[in-house]
Amino acid sequence: MQDTFDLTTIIFLALAVFVIWRLRSVLGQKTGAERSPFKPVDRSRTEPQARSEGDNVVRLPGADRPQPAQGAQGAQAPARDWKGIAEPGSAIERGLEAAVQAEPGFDPRAFVEGAKGAYEAIMIAFAKGDRKTLRALLSKEVGEAFERAIAEREKNRQTLETTFVSIDKAEIVAVDVRNRVAQITVRFLSNLITATRDAEGAVVDGSAEAVVEVPDVWTFARTLGTRDPNWQLVATEAGA
Numbered sequence: 001m002q003d004t005f006d007l008t009t010i011i012f013l014a015l016a017v018f019v020i021w022r023l024r025s026v027l028g029q030k031t032g033a034e035r036s037p038f039k040p041v042d043r044s045r046t047e048p049q050a051r052s053e054g055d056n057v058v059r060l061p062g063a064d065r066p067q068p069a070q071g072a073q074g075a076q077a078p079a080r081d082w083k084g085i086a087e088p089g090s091a092i093e094r095g096l097e098a099a100v101q102a103e104p105g106f107d108p109r110a111f112v113e114g115a116k117g118a119y120e121a122i123m124i125a126f127a128k129g130d131r132k133t134l135r136a137l138l139s140k141e142v143g144e145a146f147e148r149a150i151a152e153r154e155k156n157r158q159t160l161e162t163t164f165v166s167i168d169k170a171e172i173v174a175v176d177v178r179n180r181v182a183q184i185t186v187r188f189l190s191n192l193i194t195a196t197r198d199a200e201g202a203v204v205d206g207s208a209e210a211v212v213e214v215p216d217v218w219t220f221a222r223t224l225g226t227r228d229p230n231w232q233l234v235a236t237e238a239g240a
């Protein structure tokens with residue numbers, strides 16, 4: 001009975017030793033060089049020539065979204081939606097693309113809205129003779145022309161009244177970008193009430209009641225990629 005017990009014990013011990021040896025041969029032994037859970041890989045040990053700036057960049061939410069496919073010349077430019085702004089393949093579209101290349105944050109739709117605001121502000125400042133406002137919005141040449149008109153009006157003791165009814169249209173009709181300087185021409189179609197009065201208050205030009213449709217073509221300019229966000233009016237002409 002004792003012999004049978006001893007033999008059985010020996011067999012189980014032998015099996016236990018065999019199982020432990022197999023597990024160690026498969027899983028390996030802990031050496032102290034294993035990577036801890038969730039520890040970033042140190043690529044400098046295995047890929048010293050393949051490091052890039054992105055190796056140490058913390059990935060923000062959304063950073064792993066698929067990127068545009070790359071061609072032989074680098075990353076493919078994203079398709080832009082110029083609907084309502086420029087016709088595909090037109091000179092205006094090419095000009096807007098050049099503007100975005102010079103200043104990626106440039107938004108032509110926001111520019112048009114800003115141009116409408118500038119158009120109204122300049123027209124009202126001109127009517128009031130507000131030289132301070134005009135100096136901030138006009139180039140030197142255009143400012144000199146406006147100053148001559150204001151001075152002539154003051155000399156004749158006349159006043160100009162301008163009331164905006166609406167701006168029915170504001171569309172980009174030309175874009176030119178050279179050496180990061182952009183010139184964008186906008187055609188405006190507005191409805192105004194405008195009248196010039198003499199020293200006695202009598203209307204000598206225009207009408208104090210009639211709404212007239214006024215077309216204007218104005219060109220704004222700005223150096224792209226600079227901290228100064230302001231555009232200046234550099235040319236004006238009567239529209240058709």
